[in-house]
Amino acid sequence: MDTFPNEFRDQLLNLMAWRRDVRRFRTDPVDEAVLMRCLDTFRLAPSVGLSEPWRIIRVQSEAARASALENYKVANAQALAGYDGDQAASYSQLKLSGMVEAPEHLAIFCDDRTAQGHGLGAATMPETRRYSVVGAVTLMWLAARSEGLGMGWVSILDPDQLCRDLNVPTGWSLVAYMCVGWPEEQSDTPELERAGWEHRHNLIIETR
Amino acid sequence: MDTFPNEFRDQLLNLMAWRRDVRRFRTDPVDEAVLMRCLDTFRLAPSVGLSEPWRIIRVQSEAARASALENYKVANAQALAGYDGDQAASYSQLKLSGMVEAPEHLAIFCDDRTAQGHGLGAATMPETRRYSVVGAVTLMWLAARSEGLGMGWVSILDPDQLCRDLNVPTGWSLVAYMCVGWPEEQSDTPELERAGWEHRHNLIIETR
Numbered sequence: 413m414d415t416f417p418n419e420f421r422d423q424l425l426n427l428m429a430w431r432r433d434v435r436r437f438r439t440d441p442v443d444e445a446v447l448m449r450c451l452d453t454f455r456l457a458p459s460v461g462l463s464e465p466w467r468i469i470r471v472q473s474e475a476a477r478a479s480a481l482e483n484y485k486v487a488n489a490q491a492l493a494g495y496d497g498d499q500a501a502s503y504s505q506l507k508l509s510g511m512v513e514a515p516e517h518l519a520i521f522c523d524d525r526t527a528q529g530h531g532l533g534a535a536t537m538p539e540t541r542r543y544s545v546v547g548a549v550t551l552m553w554l555a556a557r558s559e560g561l562g563m564g565w566v567s568i569l570d571p572d573q574l575c576r577d578l579n580v581p582t583g584w585s586l587v588a589y590m591c592v593g594w595p596e597e598q599s600d601t602p603e604l605e606r607a608g609w610e611h612r613h614n615l616i617i618e619t620r
Numbered sequence: 621m622d623t624f625p626n627e628f629r630d631q632l633l634n635l636m637a638w639r640r641d642v643r644r645f646r647t648d649p650v651d652e653a654v655l656m657r658c659l660d661t662f663r664l665a666p667s668v669g670l671s672e673p674w675r676i677i678r679v680q681s682e683a684a685r686a687s688a689l690e691n692y693k694v695a696n697a698q699a700l701a702g703y704d705g706d707q708a709a710s711y712s713q714l715k716l717s718g719m720v721e722a723p724e725h726l727a728i729f730c731d732d733r734t735a736q737g738h739g740l741g742a743a744t745m746p747e748t749r750r751y752s753v754v755g756a757v758t759l760m761w762l763a764a765r766s767e768g769l770g771m772g773w774v775s776i777l778d779p780d781q782l783c784r785d786l787n788v789p790t791g792w793s794l795v796a797y798m799c800v801g802w803p804e805e806q807s808d809t810p811e812l813e814r815a816g817w818e819h820r821h822n823l824i825i826e827t828r
Contacts, residue, residue: 415768416631416635416765416766416767416768420628420631420635420766421763421766421767423624423628424632424635424762424763424766425661425664425763427624427628427632428661428664428665428759428763429664431664431666432666433666451823451825452823453633453636454823455820455822455823456633456636456637456639457636458639458640458641458761458773458810460773460775461812461817461818462810462812462813462817462818462819462820463818464820464821466823466824467824467826468823468824468825468826469825469826469827469828470825470826470827470828471828472827472828473828476828487743487744490743490744491740491743491744494739494743495738499738503740506740508740508741519828528818528821529812529817529818530703530707530817530818531699531702532699532711532714532716532812532817532818533716533775533776534775535695535698535699535702535776536695536698536699536775536776536777536778536779537775537776537777537779537794539750540773540775542747542751543750543751543754543795543796546751546754546755546758547754547755547757547758547761549755550754550755550758550759551636551758553666553755554632554762555629555632555633555636557624558624558628558629558632559624559629560623560624565666565668565748567668567741567742567744567745567748568741568743568744568745569744569745570744571744571745578828579828586745587751588751602666602670604669604670604737604740605670609669609670609737609738609740610669610670610671610736610737610738610740611670612663612670612672613672613736614663615659615660615662615663615674615676616674616675616676617659617676617677617678618675618676618677618678619677619678619680620677620678620679620680620681620684620727620786620787
């Protein structure tokens with residue numbers, strides 16, 4: 413099928429609105445089949461030169477999870493030290509990751525050195541390989557949400573430290589560290605907006 | 621609504637499968653209301669620290685379109701020079717952009733210096749601002765496809781030259797140059813796969 417009815421389009425916008433960065437997870441496990449269905453969407457993602465540069469590590473062992481959590485704690489303490497006064501107080505109240513509770517952690521990398529695709533499209537903008545990985549993560553995010561599953565993107569991390577701790581192959585760079593699990597609550601409003609940290613603005617479109 | 625029926629999930633996967641990088645466009649115009657509906661999905665995209673760093677320039681004037689096309693031609697000739705023998709012959713046969721035919725060109729930037737979001741989440745991984753822009757582009761891609769509209773991402777460009785030619789504000793970096801229009805043909809198979817340049821591989825998942 414290559415045409416989509418109005419009703420589907422309305423539901424798609426609804427899905428996009430309800431897809432939220434989740435930081436509050438229940439601790440009960442995610443069924444393996446559900447997780448794999450969501451991960452399968454990577455294969456539907458576009459990629460520069462058909463390079464499919466995404467590489468996924470499931471962070472499951474106690475030691476690997478602990479190193480990632482420690483990484484986050486150090487980076488978050490440093491981030492907090494960069495704020496003053498009310499803003500520091502506000503920052504310290506925010507819950508910025510669900511790493512402790514989330515039953516699944518996925519570290520998602522880009523293989524910057526992949527030969528797949530023979531470099532097509534990536535000569536002047538090699539960063540498009542990493543962008544391809546982000547597109548794939550976005551598809552998985554929507555697929556997960558359509559199953560009721562929450563994902564949360566943790567960016568408060570030292571990426572090089574994480575690569576060392578997870579013993580990642582040379583040439584892989586961290587793109588996204590995702591927590592996956594069943595959300596404690598549902599909302600179509602970003603948590604940072606509900607917490608008063610920031611609100612959404614209008615779209616800026618210029619013309620040339 | 622925050623739950624989604626099986627039928628919707630099947631259609632969503634179908635949409636993802638049919639969303640393809642389009643390089644062959646019809647030249648007839650895209651209705652303004654349809655384009656704006658697609659662009660509206662940017663406001664539903666997640667962004668690091670709720671920074672919403674996306675900035676959009678519609679490239680409409682003859683001069684601006686000509687400069688972008690010239691940029692592509694130079695970059696593509698340089699890319700071709702990087703291949704030898706059969707691969708060079710194969711590359712030269714590929715149609716790698718629909719810039720001449722596509723009625724709409726969108727240059728999509730990241731404002732790396734935005735104060736929105738107060739830097740939250742972007743201290744150790746500032747590239748997540750640009751990744752937020754890619755996520756938004758991905759949502760628009762799906763919304764466009766659900767309307768039957770094709771998008772094609774042109775990455776064979778000198779991004780700094782493009783910023784100069786379009787007189788882009790300081791601090792903005794090019795993330796994606798998108799051609800938008802009605803596709804000449806429909807396919808769920810990537811054009812580079814049909815052309816024999818590359819094929820899709822299995823997903824690589826490791827465990828730690």
